[in-house]
Amino acid sequence: MTISRSNDDGIGTILMDRPRRKNALQLEDWEALASAIADADADDDVRAIILTSAQPGLFCAGADIADIAAHHEDAEWRARKYEAVQACNRGLWSSDKPVIAAIDGDCIGGGCGLALACDIRIAAPHARFGVTPAKLGIAYARFDTALLVAAVGIAQARRLLITADLIDAPEALRIGLIDEISDDPRSLANIRAQALQSLSQHSIAVSKKHLRAIMQGTVLEDAESRSLFIESYTREGFRERLDSFVRRKG
Template sequence: MTEHLRVTRDGAVAVLTIDRPEKRNALTAAMWAALPGVLAGLADDPAVRVLVVTGAGPGFCAGADIADLLGGPDAGDPMAQLRRDNLAAQAALRDFPGPTIAMIRGHCIGGGVELATCCDLRFTDPTGVFGVTPARVGIVFTPTSTRQLVRLVGPSTARYLLYSGELVDAATALRTGLVDRLLPAGDLAGEVRRFAEVLASRSALTQRAAKEITAALAAGDDEDAVEELAARWYRETASAGELAEGVAAFTERRAPRFPWRGQATGSP
Protein backbone atom coordinates (compact mmCIF):
# COMPACT_ATOMS: atom_id res chain seq x y z
CA MET A 1 0.00 0.00 0.00
CA THR A 2 1.21 3.52 -0.86
CA GLU A 3 -0.20 6.68 0.66
CA HIS A 4 -3.47 7.55 -1.09
CA LEU A 5 -3.29 4.36 -3.23
CA ARG A 6 -5.09 1.62 -1.34
CA VAL A 7 -5.09 -2.01 -2.47
CA THR A 8 -7.49 -4.69 -1.25
CA ARG A 9 -7.86 -8.28 -2.40
CA ASP A 10 -10.88 -10.56 -2.31
CA GLY A 11 -10.11 -13.90 -3.87
CA ALA A 12 -8.91 -13.41 -7.43
CA VAL A 13 -10.13 -9.80 -7.62
CA ALA A 14 -7.91 -6.90 -6.53
CA VAL A 15 -9.26 -3.38 -6.04
CA LEU A 16 -7.01 -0.34 -6.40
CA THR A 17 -8.65 2.66 -4.76
CA ILE A 18 -7.48 6.23 -5.28
CA ASP A 19 -7.94 7.35 -1.70
CA ARG A 20 -7.80 11.12 -1.38
CA PRO A 21 -11.48 12.05 -1.15
CA GLU A 22 -10.83 15.41 0.53
CA LYS A 23 -9.25 16.49 -2.81
CA ARG A 24 -11.76 14.62 -5.00
CA ASN A 25 -9.07 11.94 -5.44
CA ALA A 26 -6.82 14.28 -7.42
CA LEU A 27 -3.47 12.61 -8.10
CA THR A 28 -0.35 14.28 -6.75
CA ALA A 29 2.99 13.99 -8.54
CA ALA A 30 4.02 11.39 -5.94
CA MET A 31 0.89 9.34 -6.62
CA TRP A 32 1.53 9.31 -10.38
CA ALA A 33 5.12 8.22 -9.69
CA ALA A 34 3.98 5.43 -7.33
CA LEU A 35 1.31 3.93 -9.58
CA PRO A 36 3.61 1.78 -11.79
CA GLY A 37 5.14 0.10 -8.74
CA VAL A 38 1.75 -0.59 -7.20
CA LEU A 39 0.47 -2.06 -10.45
CA ALA A 40 3.65 -4.12 -10.95
CA GLY A 41 3.13 -5.73 -7.55
CA LEU A 42 -0.41 -6.71 -8.47
CA ALA A 43 0.63 -7.92 -11.93
CA ASP A 44 3.25 -10.20 -10.37
CA ASP A 45 0.78 -11.72 -7.90
CA PRO A 46 -0.40 -15.06 -9.35
CA ALA A 47 -3.54 -14.93 -7.20
CA VAL A 48 -4.78 -11.72 -8.87
CA ARG A 49 -6.83 -12.40 -11.97
CA VAL A 50 -8.87 -9.20 -12.31
CA LEU A 51 -8.17 -5.60 -11.29
CA VAL A 52 -10.83 -3.01 -10.42
CA VAL A 53 -9.77 0.65 -10.28
CA THR A 54 -11.99 3.08 -8.38
CA GLY A 55 -12.02 6.16 -6.18
CA ALA A 56 -12.79 6.63 -2.51
CA GLY A 57 -15.96 8.45 -1.54
CA PRO A 58 -18.38 9.90 -4.08
CA GLY A 59 -15.89 10.51 -6.92
CA PHE A 60 -13.51 8.57 -9.16
CA CYS A 61 -10.64 10.98 -9.82
CA ALA A 62 -10.56 14.72 -10.47
CA GLY A 63 -7.29 14.41 -12.40
CA ALA A 64 -3.84 15.70 -11.57
CA ASP A 65 -3.44 17.95 -8.56
CA ILE A 66 -3.21 21.47 -10.01
CA ALA A 67 -0.70 22.42 -7.32
CA ASP A 68 1.85 20.05 -8.89
CA LEU A 69 1.53 21.18 -12.50
CA LEU A 70 4.25 23.82 -12.31
CA GLY A 71 6.40 22.15 -9.66
CA GLY A 72 9.13 20.71 -11.88
CA PRO A 73 12.73 21.97 -11.77
CA ASP A 74 12.88 22.95 -15.46
CA ALA A 75 11.39 26.42 -15.87
CA GLY A 76 11.09 25.83 -19.62
CA ASP A 77 9.12 22.61 -19.12
CA PRO A 78 7.92 22.44 -15.51
CA MET A 79 5.67 19.44 -16.25
CA ALA A 80 8.43 17.27 -17.75
CA GLN A 81 8.77 14.84 -14.84
CA LEU A 82 5.05 14.79 -14.12
CA ARG A 83 4.39 13.98 -17.78
CA ARG A 84 6.90 11.10 -17.69
CA ASP A 85 5.33 9.69 -14.54
CA ASN A 86 1.84 10.12 -15.97
CA LEU A 87 2.75 8.21 -19.14
CA ALA A 88 4.47 5.46 -17.14
CA ALA A 89 1.36 5.06 -14.97
CA GLN A 90 -0.86 4.87 -18.04
CA ALA A 91 1.39 2.25 -19.65
CA ALA A 92 1.44 0.13 -16.49
CA LEU A 93 -2.36 0.12 -16.33
CA ARG A 94 -2.84 -0.39 -20.04
CA ASP A 95 -0.37 -3.34 -20.04
CA PHE A 96 -1.73 -5.01 -16.89
CA PRO A 97 -1.86 -8.72 -17.78
CA GLY A 98 -5.40 -9.45 -16.57
CA PRO A 99 -8.72 -7.75 -17.29
CA THR A 100 -9.14 -4.30 -15.75
CA ILE A 101 -12.37 -2.47 -14.92
CA ALA A 102 -12.75 1.20 -14.00
CA MET A 103 -15.64 1.55 -11.53
CA ILE A 104 -16.64 5.20 -11.83
CA ARG A 105 -18.80 7.23 -9.50
CA GLY A 106 -19.01 11.00 -9.61
CA HIS A 107 -16.29 13.10 -11.22
CA CYS A 108 -13.89 11.47 -13.69
CA ILE A 109 -11.93 14.43 -15.02
CA GLY A 110 -8.65 14.97 -16.89
CA GLY A 111 -6.17 12.47 -15.49
CA GLY A 112 -9.11 10.45 -14.20
CA VAL A 113 -10.25 9.98 -17.80
CA GLU A 114 -6.68 9.01 -18.70
CA LEU A 115 -6.73 6.25 -16.11
CA ALA A 116 -10.24 5.11 -17.01
CA THR A 117 -9.45 4.89 -20.73
CA CYS A 118 -6.38 2.76 -19.96
CA CYS A 119 -8.64 0.17 -18.32
CA ASP A 120 -10.16 -2.52 -20.49
CA LEU A 121 -13.72 -1.67 -19.44
CA ARG A 122 -15.51 1.24 -17.77
CA PHE A 123 -18.67 0.90 -15.66
CA THR A 124 -20.49 3.89 -14.18
CA ASP A 125 -23.77 4.90 -12.54
CA PRO A 126 -25.97 8.00 -12.97
CA THR A 127 -23.61 10.09 -10.81
CA GLY A 128 -20.80 9.77 -13.36
CA VAL A 129 -19.52 13.08 -14.77
CA PHE A 130 -16.74 13.09 -17.36
CA GLY A 131 -14.46 15.79 -18.72
CA VAL A 132 -11.24 16.11 -20.70
CA THR A 133 -10.04 19.49 -19.51
CA PRO A 134 -6.54 20.45 -20.76
CA ALA A 135 -7.99 23.44 -22.63
CA ARG A 136 -9.08 24.91 -19.30
CA VAL A 137 -5.49 25.18 -18.05
CA GLY A 138 -3.42 25.43 -21.23
CA ILE A 139 -2.07 21.87 -21.29
CA VAL A 140 -1.54 19.82 -24.45
CA PHE A 141 -2.97 16.33 -24.00
CA THR A 142 -0.24 13.81 -24.83
CA PRO A 143 -0.53 11.76 -28.04
CA THR A 144 -0.85 8.62 -25.90
CA SER A 145 -3.83 10.01 -24.00
CA THR A 146 -5.40 11.43 -27.15
CA ARG A 147 -4.99 8.13 -28.98
CA GLN A 148 -6.76 6.24 -26.20
CA LEU A 149 -9.61 8.74 -26.25
CA VAL A 150 -9.99 8.66 -30.04
CA ARG A 151 -10.06 4.85 -30.06
CA LEU A 152 -13.01 4.87 -27.68
CA VAL A 153 -15.14 7.80 -28.83
CA GLY A 154 -13.88 8.61 -32.34
CA PRO A 155 -12.15 11.78 -33.55
CA SER A 156 -15.21 14.03 -33.62
CA THR A 157 -16.26 13.44 -30.00
CA ALA A 158 -12.61 13.57 -28.93
CA ARG A 159 -12.34 17.03 -30.49
CA TYR A 160 -15.54 18.14 -28.79
CA LEU A 161 -14.20 17.10 -25.40
CA LEU A 162 -10.66 18.39 -25.95
CA TYR A 163 -11.65 21.72 -27.51
CA SER A 164 -14.29 22.64 -24.96
CA GLY A 165 -13.31 21.00 -21.69
CA GLU A 166 -17.04 20.68 -21.04
CA LEU A 167 -18.35 18.03 -18.68
CA VAL A 168 -20.71 15.33 -19.95
CA ASP A 169 -23.09 13.14 -18.00
CA ALA A 170 -23.11 9.36 -17.72
CA ALA A 171 -25.76 8.90 -20.42
CA THR A 172 -23.66 10.88 -22.90
CA ALA A 173 -20.57 8.93 -21.92
CA LEU A 174 -22.41 5.68 -22.65
CA ARG A 175 -23.80 6.94 -25.96
CA THR A 176 -20.38 8.09 -27.20
CA GLY A 177 -18.52 4.96 -26.09
CA LEU A 178 -16.55 6.56 -23.28
CA VAL A 179 -18.07 3.99 -20.88
CA ASP A 180 -19.29 0.47 -21.53
CA ARG A 181 -22.11 0.16 -19.01
CA LEU A 182 -24.38 2.58 -17.17
CA LEU A 183 -25.92 0.90 -14.13
CA PRO A 184 -28.81 2.01 -11.93
CA ALA A 185 -28.02 3.91 -8.75
CA GLY A 186 -26.98 1.49 -6.03
CA ASP A 187 -26.13 -1.35 -8.42
CA LEU A 188 -22.63 -0.33 -9.51
CA ALA A 189 -20.43 -2.02 -6.90
CA GLY A 190 -22.45 -5.23 -6.87
CA GLU A 191 -22.48 -5.59 -10.64
CA VAL A 192 -18.78 -4.79 -10.97
CA ARG A 193 -18.04 -7.43 -8.36
CA ARG A 194 -20.27 -10.00 -10.07
CA PHE A 195 -18.74 -9.34 -13.47
CA ALA A 196 -15.19 -9.40 -12.08
CA GLU A 197 -15.88 -12.84 -10.62
CA VAL A 198 -17.18 -13.98 -14.02
CA LEU A 199 -13.95 -12.79 -15.62
CA ALA A 200 -11.88 -14.53 -12.94
CA SER A 201 -13.63 -17.83 -13.76
CA ARG A 202 -12.74 -17.72 -17.46
CA SER A 203 -9.58 -18.81 -19.24
CA ALA A 204 -6.79 -16.40 -18.31
CA LEU A 205 -4.84 -17.29 -21.44
CA THR A 206 -7.83 -16.60 -23.67
CA GLN A 207 -8.19 -13.21 -21.98
CA ARG A 208 -4.50 -12.43 -22.40
CA ALA A 209 -4.77 -13.36 -26.07
CA ALA A 210 -7.86 -11.20 -26.56
CA LYS A 211 -6.19 -8.28 -24.81
CA GLU A 212 -3.09 -8.37 -26.99
CA ILE A 213 -4.91 -9.09 -30.25
CA THR A 214 -7.49 -6.31 -29.80
CA ALA A 215 -4.69 -3.89 -28.91
CA ALA A 216 -2.76 -4.90 -32.01
CA LEU A 217 -5.81 -4.47 -34.23
CA ALA A 218 -6.61 -1.08 -32.70
CA ALA A 219 -3.02 0.02 -33.32
CA GLY A 220 -3.30 -0.99 -36.98
CA ASP A 221 -0.59 -3.65 -36.79
CA ASP A 222 0.26 -5.64 -39.90
CA GLU A 223 -2.38 -8.29 -40.61
CA ASP A 224 0.16 -11.10 -40.89
CA ALA A 225 1.70 -10.10 -37.55
CA VAL A 226 -1.70 -10.19 -35.88
CA GLU A 227 -2.43 -13.61 -37.40
CA GLU A 228 0.88 -14.93 -36.04
CA LEU A 229 0.15 -13.44 -32.62
CA ALA A 230 -3.22 -15.21 -32.55
CA ALA A 231 -1.65 -18.48 -33.70
CA ARG A 232 0.98 -18.35 -30.94
CA TRP A 233 -1.68 -17.74 -28.30
CA TYR A 234 -3.76 -20.62 -29.69
CA ARG A 235 -0.80 -22.96 -29.36
CA GLU A 236 -0.25 -21.72 -25.81
CA THR A 237 -3.84 -22.35 -24.70
CA ALA A 238 -3.66 -25.85 -26.15
CA SER A 239 -0.31 -26.75 -24.59
CA ALA A 240 -1.34 -25.32 -21.19
CA GLY A 241 -4.44 -27.52 -21.11
CA GLU A 242 -6.91 -24.63 -21.19
CA LEU A 243 -8.56 -25.81 -24.40
CA ALA A 244 -8.87 -29.42 -23.26
CA GLU A 245 -10.38 -28.39 -19.93
CA GLY A 246 -12.83 -26.00 -21.57
CA VAL A 247 -14.09 -28.71 -23.96
CA ALA A 248 -14.29 -31.30 -21.16
CA ALA A 249 -16.24 -28.95 -18.91
CA PHE A 250 -18.70 -28.14 -21.70
CA THR A 251 -19.19 -31.82 -22.49
CA GLU A 252 -19.66 -32.76 -18.83
CA ARG A 253 -21.94 -29.78 -18.16
CA ARG A 254 -19.85 -28.41 -15.31
CA ALA A 255 -17.90 -25.23 -14.56
CA PRO A 256 -14.38 -25.36 -16.02
CA ARG A 257 -11.31 -25.59 -13.79
CA PHE A 258 -8.75 -23.95 -16.00
CA PRO A 259 -5.25 -25.18 -15.12
CA TRP A 260 -3.29 -22.02 -15.94
CA ARG A 261 -3.59 -19.58 -13.04
CA GLY A 262 -0.33 -17.63 -12.93
CA GLN A 263 0.48 -14.36 -14.68
CA ALA A 264 2.61 -14.78 -17.76
CA THR A 265 5.64 -12.58 -18.19
CA GLY A 266 4.96 -11.91 -21.83
CA SER A 267 3.43 -13.25 -25.02
CA PRO A 268 3.99 -16.94 -25.75
Protein backbone atom coordinates (compact mmCIF):
# COMPACT_ATOMS: atom_id res chain seq x y z
CA MET A 1 0.00 0.00 0.00
CA THR A 2 1.46 3.34 -1.06
CA ILE A 3 -0.68 5.52 1.22
CA SER A 4 -1.75 4.54 4.73
CA ARG A 5 -3.36 6.29 7.69
CA SER A 6 -3.31 5.60 11.42
CA ASN A 7 -4.61 7.26 14.58
CA ASP A 8 -2.57 7.10 17.75
CA ASP A 9 -3.66 9.05 20.82
CA GLY A 10 -5.41 11.72 18.77
CA ILE A 11 -2.67 12.11 16.17
CA GLY A 12 -3.64 11.06 12.67
CA THR A 13 -0.52 10.10 10.73
CA ILE A 14 -0.63 9.81 6.94
CA LEU A 15 2.27 7.89 5.41
CA MET A 16 3.60 7.91 1.84
CA ASP A 17 5.42 4.69 0.96
CA ARG A 18 7.08 4.38 -2.48
CA PRO A 19 10.72 4.37 -1.36
CA ARG A 20 12.13 3.14 -4.68
CA ARG A 21 10.68 6.28 -6.31
CA LYS A 22 11.47 8.64 -3.41
CA ASN A 23 7.71 8.72 -2.77
CA ALA A 24 7.03 10.19 -6.20
CA LEU A 25 3.30 9.64 -6.64
CA GLN A 26 1.30 8.20 -9.53
CA LEU A 27 -2.26 9.30 -10.24
CA GLU A 28 -3.73 6.50 -8.13
CA ASP A 29 -1.43 7.48 -5.26
CA TRP A 30 -2.60 11.10 -5.38
CA GLU A 31 -6.20 9.91 -5.30
CA ALA A 32 -5.49 7.60 -2.36
CA LEU A 33 -3.70 10.40 -0.54
CA ALA A 34 -6.64 12.75 -1.08
CA SER A 35 -8.94 10.11 0.40
CA ALA A 36 -6.66 9.58 3.42
CA ILE A 37 -6.53 13.33 4.07
CA ALA A 38 -10.33 13.61 3.87
CA ASP A 39 -10.73 10.63 6.22
CA ALA A 40 -8.33 12.08 8.78
CA ASP A 41 -10.08 15.44 8.62
CA ALA A 42 -13.49 13.81 9.16
CA ASP A 43 -12.31 11.56 12.01
CA ASP A 44 -13.51 13.05 15.30
CA ASP A 45 -10.85 11.09 17.18
CA VAL A 46 -8.09 12.91 15.27
CA ARG A 47 -7.06 16.26 16.76
CA ALA A 48 -3.86 16.83 14.77
CA ILE A 49 -2.57 15.45 11.46
CA ILE A 50 0.99 14.58 10.47
CA LEU A 51 1.97 14.01 6.83
CA THR A 52 5.26 12.17 6.37
CA SER A 53 7.07 9.24 4.77
CA ALA A 54 6.73 5.64 5.91
CA GLN A 55 10.47 5.20 5.33
CA PRO A 56 13.19 7.39 6.88
CA GLY A 57 15.19 9.73 4.70
CA LEU A 58 12.28 10.62 2.42
CA PHE A 59 9.31 12.94 2.03
CA CYS A 60 7.88 13.30 -1.47
CA ALA A 61 9.70 13.90 -4.75
CA GLY A 62 6.46 15.05 -6.40
CA ALA A 63 4.74 13.46 -9.34
CA ASP A 64 6.11 10.23 -10.81
CA ILE A 65 7.75 11.23 -14.09
CA ALA A 66 7.26 7.75 -15.54
CA ASP A 67 3.53 8.10 -14.91
CA ILE A 68 3.53 11.45 -16.69
CA ALA A 69 5.49 10.03 -19.62
CA ALA A 70 3.04 7.16 -20.00
CA HIS A 71 -0.19 9.16 -19.78
CA HIS A 72 0.44 12.81 -20.65
CA GLU A 73 -1.41 12.55 -23.98
CA ASP A 74 -4.58 11.33 -22.24
CA ALA A 75 -6.83 14.34 -21.55
CA GLU A 76 -8.91 12.42 -19.00
CA TRP A 77 -5.75 11.42 -17.12
CA ARG A 78 -4.56 15.04 -17.08
CA ALA A 79 -7.87 16.25 -15.67
CA ARG A 80 -7.94 13.52 -13.01
CA LYS A 81 -4.36 14.29 -12.07
CA TYR A 82 -5.12 17.98 -11.61
CA GLU A 83 -8.19 17.28 -9.50
CA ALA A 84 -6.38 14.69 -7.36
CA VAL A 85 -3.41 16.92 -6.57
CA GLN A 86 -5.68 19.85 -5.80
CA ALA A 87 -7.85 17.63 -3.58
CA CYS A 88 -4.74 16.77 -1.56
CA ASN A 89 -3.52 20.34 -1.20
CA ARG A 90 -6.93 21.86 -0.57
CA GLY A 91 -7.77 19.08 1.87
CA LEU A 92 -4.70 19.82 3.95
CA TRP A 93 -5.16 23.59 3.71
CA SER A 94 -8.87 23.62 4.49
CA SER A 95 -8.73 21.26 7.47
CA ASP A 96 -9.73 22.89 10.75
CA LYS A 97 -7.21 20.63 12.48
CA PRO A 98 -3.52 21.53 12.76
CA VAL A 99 -1.51 19.79 10.04
CA ILE A 100 2.24 19.17 10.32
CA ALA A 101 4.60 18.06 7.55
CA ALA A 102 7.57 15.99 8.77
CA ILE A 103 10.08 16.28 5.93
CA ASP A 104 12.98 13.82 6.07
CA GLY A 105 14.17 14.08 2.47
CA ASP A 106 13.48 15.57 -0.94
CA CYS A 107 10.43 17.86 -0.98
CA ILE A 108 10.18 18.79 -4.63
CA GLY A 109 7.49 19.79 -7.11
CA GLY A 110 4.19 18.32 -6.00
CA GLY A 111 5.83 17.26 -2.74
CA CYS A 112 6.61 20.90 -2.00
CA GLY A 113 2.99 21.74 -2.76
CA LEU A 114 1.87 19.21 -0.16
CA ALA A 115 4.21 20.67 2.45
CA LEU A 116 3.09 24.23 1.71
CA ALA A 117 -0.54 23.22 2.33
CA CYS A 118 0.39 22.16 5.89
CA ASP A 119 0.38 24.54 8.85
CA ILE A 120 3.81 23.63 10.24
CA ARG A 121 6.79 22.26 8.29
CA ILE A 122 9.64 20.50 10.10
CA ALA A 123 12.58 19.32 8.00
CA ALA A 124 15.74 17.30 8.41
CA PRO A 125 19.07 19.08 7.76
CA HIS A 126 19.59 17.02 4.58
CA ALA A 127 16.17 17.83 3.08
CA ARG A 128 16.06 19.58 -0.28
CA PHE A 129 13.30 21.77 -1.66
CA GLY A 130 12.32 22.89 -5.12
CA VAL A 131 9.38 24.13 -7.17
CA THR A 132 10.34 22.69 -10.51
CA PRO A 133 7.54 22.80 -13.14
CA ALA A 134 9.77 24.90 -15.40
CA LYS A 135 12.08 21.91 -15.84
CA LEU A 136 9.29 20.00 -17.61
CA GLY A 137 7.19 22.82 -19.02
CA ILE A 138 4.24 22.13 -16.72
CA ALA A 139 2.08 25.01 -15.47
CA TYR A 140 2.12 25.26 -11.69
CA ALA A 141 -1.39 25.57 -10.27
CA ARG A 142 -2.44 29.05 -9.14
CA PHE A 143 -3.55 27.75 -5.73
CA ASP A 144 -0.15 26.12 -5.15
CA THR A 145 1.55 29.33 -6.27
CA ALA A 146 -0.55 31.28 -3.76
CA LEU A 147 0.54 28.94 -0.98
CA LEU A 148 4.17 29.47 -1.98
CA VAL A 149 3.76 33.26 -1.97
CA ALA A 150 2.03 33.12 1.42
CA ALA A 151 5.00 31.21 2.86
CA VAL A 152 8.00 32.99 1.35
CA GLY A 153 6.73 36.23 -0.22
CA ILE A 154 6.49 37.24 -3.84
CA ALA A 155 10.22 37.79 -4.45
CA GLN A 156 11.35 34.39 -3.18
CA ALA A 157 8.40 32.68 -4.87
CA ARG A 158 9.41 34.30 -8.15
CA ARG A 159 12.99 33.10 -7.70
CA LEU A 160 11.99 29.52 -6.90
CA LEU A 161 9.48 29.26 -9.76
CA ILE A 162 11.57 30.93 -12.45
CA THR A 163 14.90 29.27 -11.67
CA ALA A 164 13.52 25.85 -10.59
CA ASP A 165 16.56 25.69 -8.32
CA LEU A 166 16.83 23.23 -5.44
CA ILE A 167 17.61 24.75 -2.05
CA ASP A 168 18.78 23.15 1.18
CA ALA A 169 17.05 23.14 4.55
CA PRO A 170 18.95 26.13 6.04
CA GLU A 171 18.01 28.23 3.02
CA ALA A 172 14.41 27.01 3.22
CA LEU A 173 14.31 28.03 6.88
CA ARG A 174 15.81 31.45 6.10
CA ILE A 175 13.14 32.32 3.53
CA GLY A 176 10.20 30.86 5.50
CA LEU A 177 9.57 27.76 3.41
CA ILE A 178 9.96 25.63 6.57
CA ASP A 179 9.52 26.42 10.25
CA GLU A 180 12.07 24.20 12.01
CA ILE A 181 15.05 21.94 11.32
CA SER A 182 15.42 18.70 13.29
CA ASP A 183 17.58 15.60 13.01
CA ASP A 184 14.37 13.63 13.63
CA PRO A 185 11.51 15.60 12.06
CA ARG A 186 8.91 12.90 12.63
CA SER A 187 9.60 12.69 16.37
CA LEU A 188 9.52 16.47 16.69
CA ALA A 189 6.28 16.55 14.67
CA ASN A 190 4.75 14.12 17.18
CA ILE A 191 5.91 16.29 20.08
CA ARG A 192 4.39 19.37 18.44
CA ALA A 193 1.16 17.50 17.68
CA GLN A 194 0.86 16.29 21.27
CA ALA A 195 1.35 19.82 22.56
CA LEU A 196 -1.30 21.17 20.19
CA GLN A 197 -3.87 18.79 21.66
CA SER A 198 -3.78 20.66 24.97
CA LEU A 199 -4.94 23.83 23.24
CA SER A 200 -8.47 24.79 22.27
CA GLN A 201 -9.36 23.04 19.03
CA HIS A 202 -12.08 25.64 18.50
CA SER A 203 -9.58 28.50 18.72
CA ILE A 204 -7.25 26.74 16.30
CA ALA A 205 -10.08 26.09 13.86
CA VAL A 206 -11.23 29.72 13.96
CA SER A 207 -7.66 30.98 13.51
CA LYS A 208 -7.23 28.74 10.48
CA LYS A 209 -10.55 29.98 9.10
CA HIS A 210 -9.42 33.59 9.44
CA LEU A 211 -6.03 32.84 7.87
CA ARG A 212 -7.72 31.25 4.87
CA ALA A 213 -10.01 34.27 4.51
CA ILE A 214 -7.07 36.69 4.72
CA MET A 215 -5.18 34.70 2.09
CA GLN A 216 -8.20 35.14 -0.18
CA GLY A 217 -8.30 38.89 0.39
CA THR A 218 -10.88 39.21 3.18
CA VAL A 219 -9.30 41.25 5.98
CA LEU A 220 -12.15 43.23 7.55
CA GLU A 221 -14.44 41.90 10.26
CA ASP A 222 -17.88 40.74 9.18
CA ALA A 223 -20.97 39.37 10.94
CA GLU A 224 -19.55 35.85 11.03
CA SER A 225 -16.17 36.79 12.50
CA ARG A 226 -17.90 39.05 15.06
CA SER A 227 -20.16 36.18 16.09
CA LEU A 228 -17.25 33.75 16.34
CA PHE A 229 -15.48 36.13 18.73
CA ILE A 230 -18.48 36.86 20.94
CA GLU A 231 -19.77 33.29 21.12
CA SER A 232 -16.34 31.85 21.94
CA TYR A 233 -16.81 33.03 25.53
CA THR A 234 -19.85 30.78 25.89
CA ARG A 235 -18.45 27.60 24.34
CA GLU A 236 -18.02 24.40 26.32
CA GLY A 237 -14.57 24.27 27.89
CA PHE A 238 -13.95 28.02 27.95
CA ARG A 239 -14.79 28.47 31.65
CA GLU A 240 -12.65 25.47 32.65
CA ARG A 241 -9.69 26.88 30.71
CA LEU A 242 -10.22 30.32 32.19
CA ASP A 243 -10.43 29.02 35.77
CA SER A 244 -7.33 26.90 35.24
CA PHE A 245 -5.41 29.89 33.90
CA VAL A 246 -6.49 32.08 36.82
CA ARG A 247 -5.45 29.42 39.34
CA ARG A 248 -2.00 29.10 37.77
CA LYS A 249 -1.50 32.87 37.80
CA GLY A 250 -3.15 33.31 41.21
